[in-house]
Amino acid sequence: MTNPFFITGIIPEPYFCDREKETQQLVRIIENKAHILLTSARRMGKTQLIYHVYEQPAIKTAFHTFYVDIFPTTSLHEMVLFLSKEIYSNLVPKGKKALKFFLNTIKSLTGSLGYDPVTGTPSFDVKLGDINNPELTLQEIFNYLEKADKSCIFAIDEFQQITNYPEKNVEALLRTYIQRMNNCLFIFAGSNRHILENMFNSAARPFYNSTEQFHLERIPKEIYTSFAIQQIINAGRAITTDAANLAYDLFEGHTYYVHHILHNAFANSNPQKTMDEEDIRNAMEELLDTRERSFSNIMNKLNYKQKETLVAIAKEGKASGVTSVAFVKKHALKSASSVQYAISTLLEDQLLTYEDNGRSKIYSVADRFLGYWIRRNY
Ligand SMILES: Nc1ncnc2c1ncn2[C@@H]1O[C@H](COP(=O)(O)OP(=O)(O)OP(=O)(O)O)[C@@H](O)[C@H]1O
Ligand SMILES: [Mg+2]
Incomplete structure (x- = not known):
């Protein structure tokens, strides 16, 4: 199949x-x-x-x-x-x-x-x-x-x-x-x-x-989830709407990640039963397990300041005001200037990415799987 x-x-x-x-x-x-x-x-x-x-x-x-x-x-x-x-x-x-x-x-x-x-x-x-x-x-x-x-x-x-x-x-x-x-x-x-x-x-x-x-931009949720449900029906199987929604929402519709999790859930769940949210969650856990080694290697190459900044941003999911006193304090970081410097190097290495909402920059971990993995492990 x-x-x-x-x-x-x-x-x-x-x-x-x-x-x-x-x-x-x-x-x-x-x-x-x-x-x-x-x-x-x-x-x-x-x-x-x-x-x-x-x-x-x-x-x-x-x-x-x-x-x-x-x-x-x-x-x-x-x-x-x-x-x-x-x-x-x-x-x-x-x-x-x-x-x-x-x-x-x-x-x-x-x-x-x-x-x-x-x-x-x-x-x-x-x-x-x-x-x-x-x-x-x-x-x-x-x-x-x-x-x-x-x-x-x-x-x-x-x-x-x-x-x-x-x-x-x-x-x-x-x-x-x-x-x-x-x-x-x-x-x-x-x-x-x-x-x-x-x-x-x-x-x-x-x-x-x-x-x-x-x-x-991302594929709209309604279109993506209907597509996913239909693909699974075409393959002779079924998925709940909630599970399709969850796969989309976990990654805000970011194509590669949504697709990957659906791929793994399809591959690893029992073909006789309707795929549900638990299958999506399991697929996520398994995927993070298989990436353990390579994610550890990424963390291993970072210096302490880069690491604590990356972890802080991963924990926030989407981080704005990263050089504010509040952010620095909340995550027990050293200083705004060291955060700033760490961010510039993490951007260069494409570990971080940002959106610009016109007023400020909103940072997130570029690889959404890595973001989840950091949240799970730190
Ligand atoms: N229209 C689509 N239908 C189904 N899957 C898609 C679609 N677009 C992207 N994908 C999924 O997302 C993955 C990444 O897509 P693609 O390589 O085109 O992204 P990209 O923006 O070129 O990425 P990169 O920035 O890494 O070059 C694909 O391998 C596939 O799994
Ligand atoms: Mg490409």
Whole structure:
């Protein structure tokens, strides 16, 4: 029996929840030939949404679609490697002619990209060291996209990563190329809203005003819970409405976490009986148990001030006024300034996240499972 709650890979259509409005809006933006900046909290569903948009008939027939996640990259070399690899692997199933055209355009990589001389099968053997002149290869990649037989959409996920590259001119370089292109639209996505919005909204930066901005929110409760209940019915089983509500509420509808807990509850509960709130709670406990080791490791790497600040915020769930006397006192912290410093390092390590309500910042533990685990253990 297929578990209807996918927690890895690309989610096939019948198991994909909602996002109907968002999908329509993104398709419309693409049809109007605008680049897109897609942001959301981590694990809200950006990547899945991009793939879902790519599957829409209007997009699938009219565009070549590419997707690359540059989170692991730390230099322009690597980014160029990732982009060429993505194009290459998309073209392989399309046959020799398509591939040949690409190979002819990317001259700077001739030798490491092409066909295995013995077997004649396509091979991608580009090493970082082969990319001697990343700017040139990048230009060739964009030339290729510009000349492709169909319009292209290129999604670059975790785009904020380019601000960490040692090369100074990457933003301006990309912007210059992209501005000149008529045949390719870009979806820049990422979860670091602060960095990305700065990049796209400040007049002094190259990407200023170059995209339609789209912020992805949680799936509404009514829609998510009806979906979950229906999926479980389709699988020949049942769940109470209260249990579906609980799964949603535990994580305020944060997609990955809700989905994960439903996945585990489905996998581990008795298939003969209706899933109830206890099954959700059990799934939660088991999940926290299995993460024990990795969460302990995270805590282990923190210094004392970081740890006490993280614990204080986990205990609050959502913490505002973190540098107020009241907060510092309530959680027996050292001082407002040490809290402030700890928070800045925890944000950098993506252990904390925040929402800005206009007046102040509201902090929470970025990984909601870790938040629960800290509350259980400290
Ligand atoms: N529309 C959806 N239907 C069903 N499950 C979803 C949907 N969107 C997201 N999910 C679930 O949430 C998980 C995370 O989604 P996704 O990877 O798209 O989030 P993300 O915002 O790109 O995360 P990250 O910030 O880590 O890159 C998926 O693996 C899946 O389990
Ligand atoms: Mg993602």
